[in-house]
Amino acid sequence: MLEASREELEKSIPDNVHGLRRAWHEFVFVLDQYIYEPLATGFRFLHLVFIFVPVIFTVPIIWLGRRHKDRDNERGGTLWWYGFLVRSMERAGPAFIKLGQWAASRSDIFPTEMCAVMSSLHSNAPAHSLDATIKTIVKAFDDRPFKDIFEEFHEKPLGVGAIAQVYKAKLKPDLVAIGDPDVNGNTRNLRQRVRKNVDVLVKSTPSRVPSSYVAIKVLHPTVERVVRRDLRIMGFFASVLNAIPTIEWLSLPDEVAQFGEMMRLQLDLRIEAANLTMFRKNFKDRSTASFPYPYVEFTTREVLVEEFASGIPFDAFLEDGGGPFQQAIADEGLDAFLHMLLIDNFVHADLHPGNIMVRFYKPEQLSLAFGRRKQSSDPSHATDVTEQVLQKLNPHRHHPAAWRAALEDLDREGYRPQLIFIDTGLVTALNATNRTNFLDLFRAIAEFDGYRAGHLMVDRCRQPDAVIDAEHFALKMQHLVLGVKSKTFALGNIKIGDVLNEVLSMVRQHHVRMEGDFVNVVISILLLEGIGRSLNPNLDLFKSALPILRQLGAQGGGRSLLQSVREGDFSMLKVWVGLEARGILRASVEDVERCVKYDLLSPNF
DSSP states (O other): HHHHHHHHHHHOOTTTTTTHHHHHHHHHHHIIIIIIIHHHHHHHHHHHHHHHHHHHHHHGGGGSEEEEEETTEEHHHHHHHHHHHHHHHHHHHHHHHHEEEEHOOTTTTSSSSHHHHHTTTOOOOOOHHHHHHHHHHHHHTOOOOGGGGGGEOOOOOOOOOEEEEEEEEEEOOOSSSSSOOTOOOSSHHHHHHHHHHHHHHSSSOBBBHHHHHHHHEEOTTTHHHHHHHHHHHHHHHHHHHHTGGGGGGOOHHHHHHHHHHHHHHSOHHHHHHHHHHHHHTTTTTSEEEEEEOOOOGGGOOSEEEEOOOEEEEEHHHHOOGGGGHHHHHHHHHHHHHHHIIIIIOHHHHHHHHEEEEEEEOOOOOOOOOOOOOOOOOOOOOOOOOHHHHHHHHHGGGOHHHHHHHHHHHHTTOOOEEEEEEEHHHHHHHOOHHHHHHHHHHHHHTTTOOOHHHHHHHHHHHHEEEEEEEHHHHHHHHHHHHHHTTTTTGGGGSSSHHHHHHHHHHHHHHHTTOOOOOHHHHHHHHHHHHHHHHOOTTTOOOHHHHHHHHHHHHHHHHHHHHHHHHTOOOOOOHEEEEHHHHHHHHHHHHHHHHHHHHTTOOOOOO
């Protein structure tokens, strides 16, 4: 999809334009590319100089002030400078806001506290005009009159971001996707109906109800040109800075190129629609998470039309608690992520509480209609209980006691929670080379050979020659892995986030340049574990991974596992058996403790 998008941009003149019109298009193209764009880029450069020169001149302040132990031992002047840098990037526009947000996820390169400050970046971009929005939407709907597209259209945007703004609307009935196979509950044959009833019996399956409300994301009219100019300027300065020997290990031109790819992914909204379609396909038979339905036929480069995700922001549960659903929400989020990572190799790369919502549903009822007669259930007439739940919960926001009482009422009424993931413009999928490197590294860690894992990370990083003291790095990895090994049967007490943060700190100190895909996965694990432990302090990442390892063994992964064992590779088998043994031993310990606590070993009659 990205390649097609890039080719579309490079095609300056449509193929169906001929004669004088083609000559005129060629003249305008030359004028734009070789006169207007260089001039506009020059003026943009002067604007950025005006913004960032004060940032450069205030660098010496980072050596002033006392150190703050609670903030990674950074000096007060350094913390002030980080804040000044963030405010300057907000003024610089969409590309620099996104650059800061991207930098916040690269704690393998930048200091931890700098990443924390960068994560607070937000857009101050003004909303573009309603007329521009209407013109863009009408074009996406094949010039259908605006009044014939929507029954309702909320003119005030729900949110204005650096590159786009989002509206809520209600489609005309003839445009609503009633027949979406992921939403429609009807099954086609006896086998599928039996499987559906088994799912209803063994797990809570949401009753899917289509919605005529949609979220419409519209790109700002000139954002693509502005971002393109900023990327050229960033590329120029990255090449200049890369000539300085002390920062050559950062490989800034490569980082700018990677950031440019990320920006291009977000500047073509058809890519986000394609990602939604893939996620919905992967999670079609899973109840842990859902993704909005994308109206692909109405989605263009500038407009994304998707089902409106009606739910409660995840932040509400972090602030007021999850009540009886606390553990279920944490477990479902972790399970969804592990499925993306271990089974699908298609991971949402922008997982934070703002992109996660919680909806409540009534589980599907058991259907006894095994025959081929027509099912009476019509999705278009089904009842969506989401709005009812929202009306019950919203009045109790920021009142924890009342909030938890309302959640307990929902629990007694039989409601179950489900996560909704939105904003899927960025995904991570390991290519063949990176996957091989990942498996080799995984094998070394599975065998608790931290020394070999350290050397693998050095040998397969972007710039092995720029690494500082590779031997010391490998010994640090060995020490870290042995520390984890000594607590193998108490992993529930180990914060994986702390371990990964230590690895990223070591990577930064020794200039080990890791691939962006690896770092994205690591950052996702850090975020998910942090969110999960805030809801469930006893969250055990390895325990949650065990059912998925079993699924890998029972499905396609099983053949790979058998093949790897035949080839003498026992790493995955060791992890599986080790986790199973750990689960049995922990269960045995809990049983003994329960017997002692309740005097069941030698009861007094």
